């Protein structure tokens with residue numbers, strides 16, 4: 001066991017101050033230790049929802065065994081700290097694929113469940129939690145509960161998307177989906193503005209499993225709202241060997257100042273657009289560069305310098321989506337900020353099983369900013385206000401700043417959820433947004 005103080009981080013670069021790392025087996029044996037506690041997966045949440053300053057952090061990654069994998073049914077049973085990456089190595093060669101995957105494979109299965117993550121196929125498959133058949137939940141009262149949609153159903157719904165606040169997930173049973181090959185057939189379509197994006201997105205959601213767009217957040221004037229739309233389906237079986245994926249490279253060090261600024265981003269955006277083929281001919285590519293392009297540079301968040309980055313993600317109902325997204329992009333431009341990864345996507349109407357799941361039908365916009373202190377926080381507040389005014393919500397597991405009012409407007413039913421949370425569990429995020 002390790003009870004030494006540690007400093008796990010969130011992906012945005014926040015450190016857990018004064019937290020004590022606890023081995024899962026130690027916490028399971030003596031559940032009242034280091035109150036308040038929180039499970040820590042692989043720290044791929046951007047803000048403080050995976051941190052617990054001055055409290056205990058249960059090192060959930062230690063729960064790292066794949067317990068069974070049924071090749072006929074595609075049902076996998078694993079401990080909650082197994083990395084999605086390790087699951088992929090096992091299931092893809094066997095013709096199975098996670099039905100929902102986020103934009104990095106470096107998340108734990110427990111973390112994906114606790115945040116009920118979404119992928120580029122939300123319009124078809126909904127969220128990760130829809131494909132969870134059951135999980136085992138350890139609570140601080142000493143209980144170890146099997147949760148399914150029928151058994152301990154309230155805790156099933158509260159834990160999926162419950163940001164680790166209902167207890168420690170120890171095991172997960174997940175239904176995978178069959179795929180005919182490890183490759184994707186991808187098209188890249190340039191769009192010249194937001195109206196064009198919404199047209200392509202509506203048409204593509206009917207024909208493609210995976211859709212997502214990159215927006216050039218620095219484009220102004222007649223180029224405002226331009227970007228590249230990606231859509232793909234799993235490729236059929238082929239005699240040809242699987243497409244090759246380049247190996248991951250490490251990002252060598254944290255530079256003293258952010259390398260992401262308006263100048264570098266303008267150059268990047270021009271290069272990135274130019275690099276995407278203009279003809280919408282499907283291209284056969286390996287699944288990793290399609291789903292996890294950022295995983296090719298390990299620790300790429302270091303490029304943001306010692307202060308790290310802040311991410312904003314909102315979901316806005318379709319009725320107000322076009323206008324709200326335009327307002328957010330114009331606000332970002334006017335603030336003189338540059339977002340490296342500006343991602344726009346439509347969420348479908350497949351319902352989420354989790355009480356606190358983030359997606360709602362409509363559009364979702366994601367922006368990343370180097371953290372420059374007050375001016376960044378002011379911009380984030382203004383973006384939050386636009387999202388709420390449009391009837392939308394702000395994503396808690398990407399967030400490190402939202403106010404209690406923004407949280408309550410995003411999740412008006414949060415008090416019902418709070419009643420099902422485990423009283424011994426907490427996080428920096430939770431204390432901030434529930435402070436009276």
Ligand SMILES: Cc1cc2nc3c(=O)[nH]c(=O)nc-3n(C[C@H](O)[C@H](O)[C@H](O)COP(=O)(O)OP(=O)(O)OC[C@H]3O[C@@H](n4cnc5c(N)ncnc54)[C@H](O)[C@@H]3O)c2cc1C
Nearest residue numbers: 041042043044045102103108110111114117118163164169
């Ligand atoms: C490059 C990148 C791309 C991303 N793309 C997407 C995307 O497309 N869609 C999306 O939805 N998200 C996306 N994310 C966010 C990421 O998928 C989620 O934050 C994910 O939940 C992180 O998992 P983790 O294992 O790192 O967990 P952590 O970040 O360590 O923890 C996440 C939450 O899960 C809880 N938790 C972890 N393990 C357990 C456990 N065993 N029991 C109980 N609670 C637990 C923690 O307490 C915390 O609240 C992305 C992140 C990055 C860095």
